[in-house]
Amino acid sequence: MHEMSLCEGMRGVIEDQARQHNVSRIKRVRVEVGRFAGVEINALHFAFDVVMRGSPAEGAELVTLELPGRALCYDCMKEVEIADRLDPCPTCGGGKLMPQGGDEMRIKDLEVA
Amino acid sequence: MSQERLIEIETDILSKNDSYAHANRAVLAGKGVFAVNLVSSPGSGKTTLLCKTIEALGDMPLGVIEGDQQTENDADRIRATGAPAVQVNTGKGCHLDGHMVGHAMEHLDLPDGAMLFIENVGNLVCPAAFDLGEDGKVAILSVTEGEDKPLKYPDMFTAARLAILNKIDLAPHCDVDLDLYETNLRRVNPGIEIIRLSARTGEGMADWLAWLRAHLADKVVPEAAQ
Ligand SMILES: Nc1nc2c(ncn2[C@@H]2O[C@H](COP(=O)(O)OP(=O)(O)OP(=O)(O)O)[C@@H](O)[C@H]2O)c(=O)[nH]1
Numbered sequence: 207m208h209e210m211s212l213c214e215g216m217r218g219v220i221e222d223q224a225r226q227h228n229v230s231r232i233k234r235v236r237v238e239v240g241r242f243a244g245v246e247i248n249a250l251h252f253a254f255d256v257v258m259r260g261s262p263a264e265g266a267e268l269v270t271l272e273l274p275g276r277a278l279c280y281d282c283m284k285e286v287e288i289a290d291r292l293d294p295c296p297t298c299g300g301g302k303l304m305p306q307g308g309d310e311m312r313i314k315d316l317e318v319a
Numbered sequence: 320m321s322q323e324r325l326i327e328i329e330t331d332i333l334s335k336n337d338s339y340a341h342a343n344r345a346v347l348a349g350k351g352v353f354a355v356n357l358v359s360s361p362g363s364g365k366t367t368l369l370c371k372t373i374e375a376l377g378d379m380p381l382g383v384i385e386g387d388q389q390t391e392n393d394a395d396r397i398r399a400t401g402a403p404a405v406q407v408n409t410g411k412g413c414h415l416d417g418h419m420v421g422h423a424m425e426h427l428d429l430p431d432g433a434m435l436f437i438e439n440v441g442n443l444v445c446p447a448a449f450d451l452g453e454d455g456k457v458a459i460l461s462v463t464e465g466e467d468k469p470l471k472y473p474d475m476f477t478a479a480r481l482a483i484l485n486k487i488d489l490a491p492h493c494d495v496d497l498d499l500y501e502t503n504l505r506r507v508n509p510g511i512e513i514i515r516l517s518a519r520t521g522e523g524m525a526d527w528l529a530w531l532r533a534h535l536a537d538k539v540v541p542e543a544a545q
Pocket residue numbers: 359360361362363364365366367368393440441485486487488489516517518519520
């Protein structure tokens with residue numbers, strides 16, 4: 207979707223953190239991305255390399271960790287894990303599922319070079 | 320001599336946007352302003368619906384923030400109704416963000432108890448992820464777009480509180496199944512409210528206006544509440 211603006215958001219967070227911790231180079235950035243976050247991982251890597259130029263994370267490795275998709279089933283009222291946004295409820299087969307998580311886009315940690 | 324180490328941050332990538340959105344929400348709460356963020360694909364009828372809504376609301380205090388990549392067209396259409404409008408051009412950006420909306424709100428300087436309409440950039444994908452500080456997202460889906468759109472672009476319809484199925488005057492001409500639209504909307508968001516409407520004929524407008532008025536009534540200016 208908007209991988210460029212996501213990376214601009216990441217750059218802002220990374221610059222703030224680098225300043226606070228008084229570090230000039232970051233060599234690895236680990237991000238957690240939910241299955242339902244709508245983030246295209248390849249596009250994210252591409253945008254990351256472009257957007258980080260001139261920042262402490264220029265040339266850094268981007269590691270993406272996928273988080274599972276969770277949803278509340280309106281038929282059996284259980285919270286279930288689903289692989290795909292439109293999957294039926296694995297417990298009762300129902301089709302009315304409200305996502306409860308899996309839309310995360312979080313920077314987990316930064317490895318200082 | 321830097322030693323290797325890990326900085327644990329666990330910070331949301333959109334945390335900057337979220338802090339702007341929280342600030343906007345606080346300003347709106349302080350004024351008892353009810354704000355809706357209108358989202359849809361290009362051309363579903365957002366501006367047309369807004370112009371009709373403004374006419375129908377008469378002298379109720381309100382303001383409009385218009386988001387488009389280019390042009391002042393939509394803000395001009397709103398101003399022609401007599402309502403104040405601020406146009407935000409996002410350039411290559413595909414969505415409004417909390418920062419842009421905060422600035423636009425300063426320009427509008429809404430009175431207490433007003434209604435704020437934010438027309439987002441026509442895009443069924445990106446605006447879903449960006450909180451602007453609104454009370455709720457309203458997704459407009461026109462009947463010519465195809466019944467499967469909620470399934471193809473679920474995030475936007477999951478994020479929305481209300482879906483307006485617009486241009487129902489065209490339904491008889493284009494072989495659409497309005498019930499299937501509703502089924503698919505509820506498949507991706509079992510809690511969504513749905514209003515069938517035609518901005519052209521006015522059908523369904525009464526339900527939409529009642530929805531707006533009811534939600535505005537729920538927002539109370541803090542001083543008045545005490
Ligand atoms: N038949 C019919 N046409 C409509 C209706 N609502 C809007 N339109 C037409 O749809 C076209 C697009 O309407 P706009 O209001 O500009 O749509 P929009 O969503 O604001 O478009 P963007 O801001 O460019 O994304 C115009 O030609 C409108 O006259 C409706 O209820 N019925």
